[in-house]
Amino acid sequence: MNDLAIRSLSKSFGGVRAVNEVSFDIKRGEFLALIGPNGAGKSTCFNMINGQLASDSGEIWFEGTKLTGKKPREIWRLGIGRTFQVAATFNSMTVIENVQMALISHANQIYRLWRPAASLHRERALELLAQVGMRDAADRPSRELAYGDVKRVELAIALANDPRLLLMDEPTAGMAPKERNDLIALVKRLVIERGISVLFTEHSMDVVFAFADRIIVLARGRLIADGDAKTIRDNPQVREVYFGTGKTFSKSEASS
Amino acid sequence: MSFNAFLFQAINGLSTASGLFFVAAGLSLIFGVTRIVNIAHGSLYMIGTYIAYSFATKLGGAFGFWGGIVATALLVGLIGAAIEIVLLRRIYRAPELFQLLATFALVLVINDATLWIWGPEDLLGPRAPGLTGSIEVLGRRLPTYDIFLIFIGPFVLWMLHLALAKTRFGRLMRAATQDREMVGALGVNQAMLFTGVFALGALLAGLGGALQIAREPATLATDLIVIGDAFVVVVVGGMGSISGAYLAAVIIAEVKALCIGLGIVHFGALSVNFSKLTLVAEFLVMAAVLIARPYGLLGREQVAVRSVAEPEEPMRPATPTVKIAGLVLLVVLVCLPLIAKNSPYTLVLGVDVLIAVLFATSLHFIMGPGGMHSFGHAAYFGLGAYGAALLVKWFAAPMGLALAAAPVLALCGALLFGWFAVRLSGVYLAMLTLAFAQIVWAAVFQWEGLTGGSNGILGIWPAAPFDSRGPFYFLTLALAALGVLLLRKFLFAPFGYAMRAGRDSPLRAEAIGLDVKRVHWLAFAIAGAVCGVAGGLFAFAKGSISAETIGVGRSIDGLVMVLLGGIQTLSGPIVGASVFAVLQDTIMRSTEYWRALLGGIILLLVLAFPSGIVGGFLKLVSRRKAAS
Amino acid sequence: MMTARHFGTLAIAGALAMSFGHAVLAQETIKIGELNSYKTQTAFLDPYKKGWELAIEEINAKGGVLGKKLEVISRDDGSNPGDAVRVADELVTREGVNILAGTFLSNIGLAVTEFAGKKQVFFLAAEPLTDKITWANGNKYTFRLRTTTYMQVATLLPDALAAKKKRWALVYPNFEYGQAAVAAFKEMMKAKQPDIEFVTEQAPPLGKVDAGAVVQAIDDAKPDAIFNVLFGADFSKLVREGTTRGTFKDKTVVSLLSGEPEYLDPVKEEAPVGWIVTGFPWDKIKTPEYLTFLAAYQKKYSDYPRLGSVVGYVTMKSLAAGIAKAGSTDTEKLITAFKGLKVDSPFGPFMYRASDHQATLGTYVGKIALENGKGTMSDFKFVDGATVLPSDEEVKKLRPATD
Structure with a gap:
């Protein structure tokens, strides 16, 4: 059974087709990487799935529910968690309060005016923080955290609604190579334990080829390849886009 | 109104538009680059009128007038640079909007300084040498000076465009308007840039003031009149957009000219005097524009400025020390009538202070944790006051019922206006709230039959047993304490966390299922309702209310109280309101130049405590802890 | 009704006497509380203040009223009714005055009128023009000097x-x-x-x-x-x-x-x-009483009087005349004295009408x-x-x- 089904998704910005008739599926428990050179349409595609952008045409289905047209918060409530390319927390809160906020929202307690929020779901929040290795920092102001730790907290927040699908937009962007592998390994372990499917975009080919179950490749808005690491590596079209002399080759790719 | 008359009024409007443009352009530049809401911009304009008057009358002749205008512009530009260097530069790292407090203090100081130098009388300058007459247009006489103004506006607009496009300074300014951080990254001397922009903005204000002396007298009321107009024009045009400012100035001037031209129009039995609409026309335009175009006519969405200020500490529940201190304060307040037995005035002032505290705390609720800077909080205070007063006047309602009606009417207003306001953010939200407050004010002011117009409603006295000072003080204390504690409770509850989450990062809050607009809308409504209680108490404390209750002055007072106390702390508004109210009361009696003194003290506080009084105190405590 | 009110007055007077016992005993002057929008209506009120200062100087030079000197405690009213009412209350409760005077803007004048009626304090509205002060919203305690709208x-x-x-x-x-x-x-x-x-x-x-x-x-x-x-x-x-x-x-x-x-x-x-x-x-009126005033004013200030000067001057002259006629500063007696009180002004004699408490000062x-x-x-x-x-x-x- 498919968790997420994308059908003929398209989006244009001022005449430029950022995403063009893209279709793919994610199976339950799959760790799927979405890659492509800069400007290939990864983020656009991503933001249509999480509801931040409206698509021009095409459909997105999740467990039999149509996502297209829904707002981010509605999509979240269906059991889809997400993290952001540039990680950040709610800066005026402590680490644990960040997680509690998500738990409170998950429990539909946002509009409560009486009981102190700090007393709600504390145990569960500590558990989540423990899972990402941040339990000791629970009561620190979140704005004091190092960037790598912010990423971990964000992951804990994303797991708060017991998602069945996790969307991660460049989860390792801005991190040192060692940190990268640790974080992705952590994610992989958590999703296996919980049976979560993951769709992530990623710049680092090392990470992708080491961890992804399956890889799909976008170039100039179109899906050009779909398969496991070996298939993708050997795909001539992908090789051309990434390693040929094509204009789409990006310097930042090389340096990252 | 004939077509010719209409056309002529439209031409008239263009000369007024130039005047509006000059004030607004400088304000827009300053805001665009430095993000400072410069309340003192009207004061710079006012100084311009006085200095130009002195040149024109002391030197006299064409040189005194025309040369004086140029000299005035340069002088006011220098004053602007001095203000930036001496004062504002020291507080750029303070929390958002804090600079507003400093410029507010400047308004007070500059007004008294002007009174001291030029005296109380209105000073009408000479007519412009060479442009004293009029020419015949469409069978009517158009003053030649107006024609000059019609052309000078677009000319200065063109010059500014050239300067922004062709000079390095101009390009830096444009870059800074779009992304301030980037300019810092480019290694530009930010201090120089800010000083330059402030000087240029002040120069334009001075020029605008100087050009008006041929048309209107220099008066001490100019500063506040002008600042209101300028903000409206800037916001309608789009913050930071010079062309937008001109476009907005033209639209507003033309709408007003049309209203005046229409005069009284009969719709069947109903006759409407459109000239009365000029009271609020600009605010109606602003509300309409902001609802349709959230960033003004030619404005662009502001790149979120990552605050240069230190972010706020997480909210911690009260420590035992704080709880004990709060309890002691409450006990002292309860015992105040006994302590101050021999000075009944303490209770009179106490009631005013408590009302101010409730007002400021409700404003802080949405400004601080909600991140919504309301510049029109007086609307809900006024709605509360009028809600209570109207019930007493028209239905002879008992006090209990009237006091209960106060938050209800304020709540309705806040629900209505908040629904529109939460769709915007930053300074646009602030200006939309201001527009709504002005619209409420104008409605109350004009609706003589219902509200008593400018004279207001009289005879709103508390009923027994609250009809003497002591019991009424207790009632006020009880309601104020209840309001403050309730708001505090809400902030620690999930709802308060959701407010802050929505403020810290709307995108992330939405991504964990929060309906940020809805949360902020309800927060707006709660704050409005609590503010309404303060308004209701005010009506009974004073025995009468008038439209002034809703005026801009009260909204600004609220901002000052919150900022003075410290926007990032929960007790900030309480301390700020108390200090401001007591200070004002004391200073008003102690000297003739009380405004300057009050402004001076606020300036000192601003420099000494750049995160507000409570914020500064907490920093001191934590530093001492760190040291020991 | 009368008795109830009278009783109220007595009670308040008693309370005041108790709380300000020391002040009353020590008082060798008659205090008048004055409040006005000095900061926003400067063009009118600056000369106004000069006018009443001249009047006080003249009155006190002649030994004051009832053997006591007049002392004016002047306050800025903040130019809004809310602050004005507090300032009025401050003058009454803290300074212990029972005579208020002043105000310029109509809404402030009315708010203080309302306050005076409620707190049973004598109030002479100096400048506000609105008819309501003496008519629709008039009360027993409020009189008004200025020629109305x-x-x-x-x-x-x-x-x-x-x-x-x-x-x-x-x-x-x-x-x-x-x-x-x-x-x-x-x-x-x-x-x-x-x-x-x-x-x-x-x-x-x-x-x-x-x-x-x-x-x-x-x-x-x-x-x-x-x-x-x-x-x-x-x-x-x-x-x-x-x-x-x-x-x-x-x-x-x-x-x-x-x-x-x-x-x-x-x-x-x-x-x-x-x-x-x-x-x-100001430069053309030739009546003797006006010329006396003009000379005194010009001598003191080296400036010519504005209308505000006359209003300020006559305000204090009226109060002095009223207190003298009442023979006391007691509120009730003062009210009785003001009804039909004749006052000499630079514009000639006028009176405070008993019917509506309006002065007949002309223009x-x-x-x-x-x-x-x-x-x-x-x-x-x-x-x-x-x-x-x-x-x-x-x-x-x-x-x-x-x-």
Whole structure:
């Protein structure tokens, strides 16, 4: 059974087709990487799935529910968690309060005016923080955290609604190579334990080829390849886009 | 109104538009680059009128007038640079909007300084040498000076465009308007840039003031009149957009000219005097524009400025020390009538202070944790006051019922206006709230039959047993304490966390299922309702209310109280309101130049405590802890 | 009712006496609490203050009243009714005064009137013009000195009628004073001249007149006469624009307050000659009582008096006369004394009417003229306020307050 089904998704910005008739599926428990050179349409595609952008045409289905047209918060409530390319927390809160906020929202307690929020779901929040290795920092102001730790907290927040699908937009962007592998390994372990499917975009080919179950490749808005690491590596079209002399080759790719 | 008359009024409007443009352009530049809401911009304009008057009358002749205008512009530009260097530069790292407090203090100081130098009388300058007459247009006489103004506006607009496009300074300014951080990254001397922009903005204000002396007298009321107009024009045009400012100035001037031209129009039995609409026309335009175009006519969405200020500490529940201190304060307040037995005035002032505290705390609720800077909080205070007063006047309602009606009417207003306001953010939200407050004010002011117009409603006295000072003080204390504690409770509850989450990062809050607009809308409504209680108490404390209750002055007072106390702390508004109210009361009696003194003290506080009084105190405590 | 009120007064007086026992005993002066919008109405109130300071100096030089000197505790009222009421309360509770005086703006005057009625404190409203202070919202404790809106209009009425003009344009500031003046003008004119037409009404916001547009709109309505209520900066702007555009040419203009030096002097040589105005020709009045005042004022300040100077001066003179007549500062006695109190002023004698507590202080009416490059008044005459006030019978209907 498919968790997420994308059908003929398209989006244009001022005449430029950022995403063009893209279709793919994610199976339950799959760790799927979405890659492509800069400007290939990864983020656009991503933001249509999480509801931040409206698509021009095409459909997105999740467990039999149509996502297209829904707002981010509605999509979240269906059991889809997400993290952001540039990680950040709610800066005026402590680490644990960040997680509690998500738990409170998950429990539909946002509009409560009486009981102190700090007393709600504390145990569960500590558990989540423990899972990402941040339990000791629970009561620190979140704005004091190092960037790598912010990423971990964000992951804990994303797991708060017991998602069945996790969307991660460049989860390792801005991190040192060692940190990268640790974080992705952590994610992989958590999703296996919980049976979560993951769709992530990623710049680092090392990470992708080491961890992804399956890889799909976008170039100039179109899906050009779909398969496991070996298939993708050997795909001539992908090789051309990434390693040929094509204009789409990006310097930042090389340096990252 | 004939077509010719209409056309002529439209031409008239263009000369007024130039005047509006000059004030607004400088304000827009300053805001665009430095993000400072410069309340003192009207004061710079006012100084311009006085200095130009002195040149024109002391030197006299064409040189005194025309040369004086140029000299005035340069002088006011220098004053602007001095203000930036001496004062504002020291507080750029303070929390958002804090600079507003400093410029507010400047308004007070500059007004008294002007009174001291030029005296109380209105000073009408000479007519412009060479442009004293009029020419015949469409069978009517158009003053030649107006024609000059019609052309000078677009000319200065063109010059500014050239300067922004062709000079390095101009390009830096444009870059800074779009992304301030980037300019810092480019290694530009930010201090120089800010000083330059402030000087240029002040120069334009001075020029605008100087050009008006041929048309209107220099008066001490100019500063506040002008600042209101300028903000409206800037916001309608789009913050930071010079062309937008001109476009907005033209639209507003033309709408007003049309209203005046229409005069009284009969719709069947109903006759409407459109000239009365000029009271609020600009605010109606602003509300309409902001609802349709959230960033003004030619404005662009502001790149979120990552605050240069230190972010706020997480909210911690009260420590035992704080709880004990709060309890002691409450006990002292309860015992105040006994302590101050021999000075009944303490209770009179106490009631005013408590009302101010409730007002400021409700404003802080949405400004601080909600991140919504309301510049029109007086609307809900006024709605509360009028809600209570109207019930007493028209239905002879008992006090209990009237006091209960106060938050209800304020709540309705806040629900209505908040629904529109939460769709915007930053300074646009602030200006939309201001527009709504002005619209409420104008409605109350004009609706003589219902509200008593400018004279207001009289005879709103508390009923027994609250009809003497002591019991009424207790009632006020009880309601104020209840309001403050309730708001505090809400902030620690999930709802308060959701407010802050929505403020810290709307995108992330939405991504964990929060309906940020809805949360902020309800927060707006709660704050409005609590503010309404303060308004209701005010009506009974004073025995009468008038439209002034809703005026801009009260909204600004609220901002000052919150900022003075410290926007990032929960007790900030309480301390700020108390200090401001007591200070004002004391200073008003102690000297003739009380405004300057009050402004001076606020300036000192601003420099000494750049995160507000409570914020500064907490920093001191934590530093001492760190040291020991 | 009377007894209940009387009892209330006694109770309050008692409470005050107890709480201020020491103050009362130590008091060797008679304290008067004065409050006004000094910071926002500077052009009028600066001379006003000089006026009352002169009066106090004169009174005290002659030994004061009832053997005690007068002491004025003057406060800024914050220019808004909310602060004004607190300041009034402060004067009463902290300074222990039981006589209040002052105020300029109508809404503040009314708020203090209301306060005085409630707290049973004597209040002499010095300057606010609104009719409501003595009529609709009048109360037992409040008296008013200044010639009211209604009186100003009624003073000008004969000249307006004599002009025999049919098409009138009206221009007034959009707040109660302007609205009330225009309403009174329309009513009185219609009664005497039924075929009158009001061709346009311009009501710009106070202090913010867009003079060019307003003047043009008036011109387009083709009136043969104009009734103006604008004052202050609005008046200056109106005069300059209207003159440049020729709006006032060959038209009768009747204008309230425009002959007061406060408003006429700023326009200097552009003073609109021929306008029929109420005002104060300070350099032309030759009555002995005025010349005495003028000499004293000029000697003390080396400046000429404005109308505000006269109002301030007469305010304190009235209080001194009232206290002397009452033989005490007791509120009830003071009220009784003020009813029908005769006061000598630089404009001659006048009285406080018992029926509505309004002073019959009159006003000068005449035409604006230009002399030595400055505006002044010519063909002026003094109109006694008593002649333009409604009769006691009519006033009863206008004034619900029981005394």
